[in-house]
Amino acid sequence: MPELKIAVIGAGVIGFTTALELKNAFRNANIEILADKxxxxxxxxxxxxxxxxxxxxCGPTEEITRKWIEDSYYYWEHLCNTSEGAKAGVKQLSGYIFSSQYPHIVKNRYIEKLVPVYRAATSxxxxxxxxxxxxxxxxxxxxxxxxLYLPWAIEKFINAGGKITGAKVESLETLGLNYDVVVxxxxxxxxxxCNDHKVVPIRGQVYKVRAPWIKTFFYGDYDTYILPGFTNVTLGGCRQYESYNLDMDEYDARSIWHRCTSLVPSLAGAEIVAQRVGLRPHRSEVRLENEVKNINGRVVRIVHNYGHGGYGVTTAPxxxxxxxxxxxxxxxxxxxx
Ligand SMILES: Cc1cc2nc3c(=O)[nH]c(=O)nc-3n(C[C@H](O)[C@H](O)[C@H](O)COP(=O)(O)OP(=O)(O)OC[C@H]3O[C@@H](n4cnc5c(N)ncnc54)[C@H](O)[C@@H]3O)c2cc1C
Incomplete structure (x- = not known):
């Protein structure tokens, strides 16, 4: 069998998780990650x-969506339980979601039967x-x-023989002429x-603060969240549909700070480490499909894996x-x- 040559474009959680899985599945393949960030x-x-x-x-069907979520949970759980779990930035945590108005906000049909505990809060x-x-x-x-996960994945990918190149890709078709498959x-x-107008940004802004006494996560009515990671606690948030603004917004920052310190007052004493803005790549349905193109008589094969919106870390595996x-x-x- 000739040597398989694959290009993965993108160095976010989707690109790296895909590249590592490809390395597992095709041990002798030449796999290269190309990305501009x-x-x-x-x-x-x-x-x-x-x-x-x-x-x-959303995936193409309810069944497939559930499979992606279940596969993802078991993958992260397995990694968490290995000796590499902490280095890869994966940990277990517990906490609460509260709502002042709607019972459906505190439910989650995808994970209620998947995670070890999901129960109603007591009075x-x-x-x-x-x-x-x-x-x-x-x-x-x-x-x-x-x-933590991305640097861990870079090291693992390079150790497995993968190649990483910093470059902006201008055309999938032109790139595809040099590879067997482009992902x-x-x-x-x-x-x-891809000129895909179904992909739209949902802008988010967060604080990263040092508050080591926060061990439990809290969501208040979905829009406000306090999520303790390894080094920092993330305070959020906002979801602004079709906003491309990558600058920090002072009013969003004030609103997030007010909502989070109202929910957990001890956060008022937390040290602010950073503020971050990101554009969630939302698509009505995640695009996960093969595409075959004919470029001047030559076949170019592309596998698309994008459009995970606000849930790309959850569903990457x-x-x-x-x-x-x-x-x-x-x-x-x-x-x-
Ligand atoms: C504030 C905030 C909070 C979030 N919280 C959570 C959470 O708690 N749980 C969760 O599951 N998800 C969360 N998300 C969503 C999650 O961040 C995204 O779903 C995920 O990061 C998408 O990953 P990605 O790899 O597709 O995109 P990205 O991380 O954006 O990576 C895209 C990659 O593609 C490269 N690229 C793009 N175009 C080109 C090109 N033409 N040439 C070369 N390279 C290119 C970029 O350089 C980059 O390396 C949150 C998002 C935000 C903004």
């Missing part, structure tokens, strides 16, 4: 990284935080901190690279495993030519 420059780095898929996350627990909380749930889940993990970049299957299909049809 790495580590803290990516959207992935702004994420708190909590495993909690929301209702706007005492509803009093844990100031506010008029009528509904609540307690659950245990996982968190992947991308500021497109460009997140919001796919809007331009499940979608990456699916992308590997698509690469295998693309490669076997290639070999039959």
């Amino acid at each position: 790495f580590n803290t420059e990516t959207t992935s780095s702004a994420a708190a990284g909590v495993f909690r898929p929301g209702t706007s996350f 005492e627990e509803l009093q844990l935080c100031p506010g008029n909380w009528k509904y609540g749930s307690f659950f245990i889940t996982l968190l992947t901190e991308c500021d 497109n993990c460009t997140g919001l970049g796919a809007r331009y690279l 499940g979608t990456s495993l699916h992308a590997c299957k698509l690469v295998r299909e693309a490669w076997s049809s290639n070999s039959k030519l």
